[in-house]
Amino acid sequence: MRVLILAGTAHGYITAHIADPWTTMNDGGLRVRETGDYFRNLTVPGLEAIVITDQGLPDGLAADKESVHTLLEHLSQTREDTPVIILTRDPGQREAWSSLARQYPQLNVHEYHTPRLPVSLLIQALAQLTGRHRNKGRGSSSQNHDIRSAQAGGNEPGEQKGRKRSFLDRFRSKGKDAEAVQSTDPLSRELANISRGMSRIVAVTGHRGSGLTSTAVNLAAEAARRGLNTILVDMDAEYRGLNLYFSGFDEQARKDEHLGSSLIRMLAKPQEYRNNAFPVQENLWITTLSYGFQDQRAIQQFYTSGKLAGLLSALRNNFNLVVLDLPLDAMRQMESALIHMDTFALCVPNNLYSVLSTLRNIELVFTKDSAAYLNAKTKVVVTRYNHSSRFHGDLFTPEKVAELLGSGLSDSFRFEPALAGYVPASPDFDQQIESDIPIVNSGPEFERAFGTILLRLMEGSG
Known part of the structure; x- marks a missing residue:
């Protein structure tokens, strides 16, 4: 039609x-x-x-x-x-x-x-x-x-037109017999080979301002487009950045107090995630707090490592990919839950300030053992990659960013992490907030970038 x-x-x-x-x-x-x-x-x-x-x-x-x-x-x-x-x-x-x-x-x-x-x-x-x-x-x-x-209610943004669906139908069980994504280019073929029975929990992290929320949103969008059952969890209870990228959630949360406390309800009762997550589109769900949620007592009670560990266990059994938006400074409250995360996508722009800020944040947040675990499980995502940026006269390449992070600048992060990929800088970067359209959908350059990053993160730590 x-x-x-x-x-x-x-x-x-x-x-x-x-x-x-x-x-x-x-x-x-x-x-x-x-x-x-x-x-x-x-x-x-x-x-x-x-x-x-x-x-x-x-x-x-x-x-x-x-x-x-x-x-x-x-x-x-x-x-x-x-x-x-x-x-x-x-x-x-x-x-x-x-x-x-x-x-x-x-x-x-x-x-x-x-x-x-x-x-x-x-x-x-x-x-x-x-x-x-x-x-x-x-x-x-x-x-x-x-x-x-326009009133509250009606069809949800993820609902297919012309077919009335049960709410529970949205949580398609992930099985190895699921239909493969049609493959044409080499990247698509590699992504299509990812078992639909696989589960990964990826924490997208970095210092604030490093582009981690945009990275989390676009990775989740690309995974869902590739047929992976995906949920995006906003653990940044202070800034709640997903509200900027998903206006459908924000609109409904203003009218539905239950939805506005989505993240707290998920942490409190992980087994009831079906009732508390918000469907964005086929294969993609989010949970966050609305800007209007101000119950600090509830946040203190449920925003803990133990509650997060329980939630991740429940989500792992029902999704191919769980993406956490989890800034480094927010990890201070979640340190004991780190062992439940398979991979850390560490977002670092290719400039010296960002490299040093990232390492300083790691030193301030983590114990020595936790920092070592983070180091071992990290793959670097160079965000807002500037092709003309230089370090000591040479081009500041993504490989150089990873090398510098593990070069001994910090005793807490001593080994060079693997590189997941880079996200090109773009003057249209902020338009994804205005339009509700992730930048991964803006053209083949970003599709390749986030597809490559997704593949390397789904492969697990090196």
Whole structure:
């Protein structure tokens, strides 16, 4: 089923959440006023829906209403059954769209009141169309063209359209007979060979500001895309950075106190993880604390090494990959749980300040024995890799970062760690927070980078 997205600059954000049975017709951002030229050049038939967002209507109410009217008139003459969905947070457009909806029955307008378009609203609107397509010829009820408001509930962001699923269905058991990911390039073939019966617990760590949360998010996203059942656990109870990357969680947590305390509930009752984790998409779950959760007594009671060890044991039995967002200074409270972690992805940008800050953090946080364990299980991820950075006149390569960490600068970290890979620096790095689209999905360079890192981390420590 093919959908035309008229979302202007929000095209990437919208298309990232389009899933089966829907596919996007246009590759780039389009505005409603540009549809005339688009339809004149359209060579592929099969348009079954149009989605319009506020970014596709940038010209002011009068001009935008005229553009939508022109589009609807064109559809009524050529594709009269094609539904048009407008998703808007502009209450001033309510009457304009209502009058058009009375004239054109295929127009549906959904209104929301959050700063960003809720993913759940988009999914709900498309799911309704999916059901309508399936009910054609079955005496389906007439459409409701009233303007709707986005409320709590509805379909979750990870729910497939057109198919009602049980909540428990999301936790697919991991078995060795699971369907392999289709392999084309060598990296894909290597990743596809990873047993779906394998479990790894990877703690992504580093000093604050080293890019560890972005690394954790993108590793989890890449693992899920490769077919690995993955959960991302935000153990940074102070900064709670996952809220920035997953607005769907933040939106729901404002309305659901139960969800806002997800991490504490997971730590308190690991066996009930199915009820407390948040589904982002197929194969990907997260647990964190919302910004609004302020119960310090609960944090002190459950944010402990013993509780984390219990949670990791439960998750290991049900996921291929458990990714922890765990800054070095937060490990002070979790030191005795380190033995439950298979690999540490140590995030270090390729500059001397970051290398020294990392080693200093290790000295301050760990006992000698714990530091030695960390050292033995560490693989370095060079984040925000600057190709022109130099050290003592030579290029500051990823290999040089790993070498320098184990060169004797610290008595607590004495052996050169293995290298997992590097993440290229990019001016678009922060846009993943604005768009909810991990940077691993922005192009082949980042896909290769995080795919390589994922493979080396899943292989375990050297």
